[in-house]
Amino acid sequence: MTTTLTPQLRAGRREWAGLAVLMIPVLLISIDNTVLGFAIPAISTGLHPTGTQLLWIVDIYALMLAGLLVAMGSLGDRVGRRKLLIIGSVGFGAASLLAAFSTSAEMLILARALLGIFGATLMPSTLSLIRNIFDHDKDRRIAIATWAAMFSGGAALGPIVGGFLLEHFHWSSVFFINLPLIALFIPAAAILLPESRDPNPGRFDPFSIILSMLALAPLVFAIKHSMASGADLLFWFTLSVAIVAGASFGLRQLATPNPMLDVRLFANSVFTSAVVSNLLSLMGLAGFLYFGTQLLQLVLGLSPIDDALVLIPGLITSVAAGYLAVPLIARFEPRVVVPCALALNAVGMGIIAFTSEHSVMGMLLAFLILGIGLGTAEVITNDLILAAVPAHKAGAASAISETAYEFGSVMGTTVLGGLSTFMYGSALQSAIGDKADRAQFDTLGSALEYASGLSGAAGERITEAAVSAFDFGVQWAAGAAVVLVLVAAVLTSFGLKGAGRLLPRPASRSDSDR
Template identity: 85%
Template sequence: MSTTQTPQLRAGRREWAGLAVLMIPVLLISIDNTVLGFAIPAISTGLHPTGTQLLWIVDIYALMLAGLLVAMGSIGDRVGRRKLLIIGAAGFGLASLLAAFSSSAEMLIIARALLGFFGATLMPSTLSLIRNIFLHEKDRRVAIATWAAMFSGGAALGPIVGGFLIEHFHWSSIFFINLPLIALFLPAAMLLLPESRDPNPGRIDPFSIALSMLMLTPLVFAIKHGMADGVDLLFWASLAVAIASGAGFVARQLAMPTPMLDVRLFTNRVFSSAVASNLLSVMGLAGFLYFGTQLLQLVLGLSPIEAALVLVPGLITSIAAGYLAVPIIARFEPRVVVPCALLLNATGMGIVAFTPEHSVAGMLLAFLILGIGLGTAEVITNDLILGAVPANKAGAASAISETAYEFGSVMGTAVLGGLSTFVYGSTLTSTIGDTAGGSEFETLGSALEHAAEVGGATGDRIAEAAVSAFDLGVQWAAGAAVVLVLIAAVLTTFGLKGAGRLLPGSQSKPTEEADGHDVKTQGSVLG
């Protein structure tokens, strides 16, 4: 077997300008994942959603992303990744307008679903285009680190941007911010980004797309329904559909010569451990942002902009840690660095879970520590995901990584948000009686609004009981997040045992495909 090497050209101004353009859709996707955080109280009082509707408003976006990322990546391989980016950006802008002008909870849920649909057309192409634009290893690892930093940094930036806008404008303003970014992106993408396609794509498989959605949507519905109404026949039926669809999806991918998602990649222990680590750590982050932003405003009494400023140090450290991970991983093995980073995640969440009385300083410290751990782990695990597979499987690997991220975001809101909502509701009922079952007590925002309307000693008692119940729900959810991240730390400790140190300038071994064709030697993304 021979190994071919191709000349590696250093990136010029046009390539780095193209990277800047690609960061716009990355920021759009990641910011929109979390920008609703500080708008939740305003939406609760403005549209009066039920507790379950509020959860759907938050995570229907990430659910659509998770269900369609692989499918849209497959379509992009065929029609052209730049073309799909441009189409998706235009659709994302129109869906943003629909969300901004929503007059009911149902309308906002539909708008958020459309944002997720068009968002799925944006995300898969960014990493693939980066790998095509940056041919030199050193350039590419800086570009990948930037991509990862923007992805995690954008998720942390979302609540900050949302807090600033909610402080000064109507909650709908969080959707208008997408429009100038899209207006900047469209002409820049046509001018600076090259078109890229898969030269030998398989056929589009609508049945696989349907199975992937039937696997995810009923699963999230089952979790939400179980938290809100208990485990009943509808819960088990939804769970059964999800399991059956998941089994059918895996079987179909294994039987297809060119599957939409190559599930055989999961037989690689390093790959599957890194993916699981991403999913579980993002679950913890999504849950933290869901209940943390409400806690800062509704329990600790901060204004949206004050609450947003509490998250700024965590945002900065998350981005800085992503870049610092590059030299750190050159000296220490991933199975040491990644679990340590995840332990930092768990420590940050543990501050929220086990602190008797929450404080602004405690929340700032918690998010600061969490940001360091998340920024470090995310860059390294994404590199391991791409480096653990043959070069010609890198596109499928990146699609799986992004799907795990979005599914983790969905499950974080559904599981941890659902747990906090369940504990809040049951605790409030036990405190003030059956009256807590009314729609005015579905969320903390609506409960406090109702307490203000009642007024007097009774209103004060309702408000105190609601805040205390919500605070307890946050502690339970944060404790569950700690458990999830500790599981990820254990998985990576053993699962990454075969992953060697990523040295600058090192290259992985040549890989020979089953059909006997040679593939190019693929260097590590981080070095």
């Protein structure tokens, strides 16, 4: 995009209107990341997926996003970011309809994969366009705070609307949420968003795309498989494929002066620390949403809408904390604020991990604290990601940041969700013996549905055993999340030493050239 704005000029009405339009695809992605969590109990009893299929229904969306964000960003650099946004939104709507009318677990997994593919066409342009539209430091930070808030806002909107729909309609209705947003976005984007292309984009490299997917998909599969079958030959084979493909991808990017993904950016410790912080904190959030909604609905007996209301305070505080982070970072060093925010995440997850008997108020308090920490850290780290690289690298930095978001979501569900599922199965096996191998016990939802069909003490015994086993799995997963975010806090306390205070930075010449 070519602009005649000088670095000192503040954003005008058109720029802020453009930001509002850019938030629609962010809402689409974040809504689909959280709304399905509230439908998991209904899906588990409606489509009867296995435990592994249930994890794939959740994970495949973010996995495809993470694997294709860089590739679609590179494509947008060539064909035009606005054009790709519009094309992707049409495909996203079509995939939403396919998901809504799914009649089997396999069909829903396919639809979610398509949602991830088209979702990858929507995301790469958002942060890079913010960096190009908003030259003034304060405007940019407010825009980034809004960007981060929309992720939390979408997470809030998804449960509210999704909970209402699940209360009155079939689980498939949650996918219809996307359609009115898409209908609003297409004409608004055509009118208010300027077309933007990179004058010197990295090459569109299909082989690198294949390598990135071969690194991500086998890694996720290996983790899931190990939770169900242990570290067998298939686990080691798929893990080896992921390692070799990941190393080959990195070497391929280093071998070209203009790569599809500039991995040289990771040489900057501030950039790397901020990205790692995002990834690990998103892992904790994704894991919480995966097992937390099942705990609230299936164990504590809340309806989907009541489940959503329990989590709403945490999502609201996450949005508020994101905006409060803007003045906060003007007074305190990032290497102090970010680790403290991550420590709050650990406290929130610790409430779940070390509470023997979970309650609605305990879950509300845990997510409230988690939301404050997450909202504060995300705004600061995303500003650092953009500020730590030259302006002409903003697109590459944005793609890496968004990839970390989505990969964190994948790994949160895979690792923490997989750990909770594994520990649940092990505990249930010990409680009721070989019966735990039956398909009816693969998920908590299916176990409770099976127990409800039994009479007398037998049904009560299985219900009690299943709930106790699930609680046990949740405690283990939450404990692992505590470790993850504490590791992130330690890493950022050292890695952000070179960040300094986020004082106003003058725009470079390349800013105005864009």
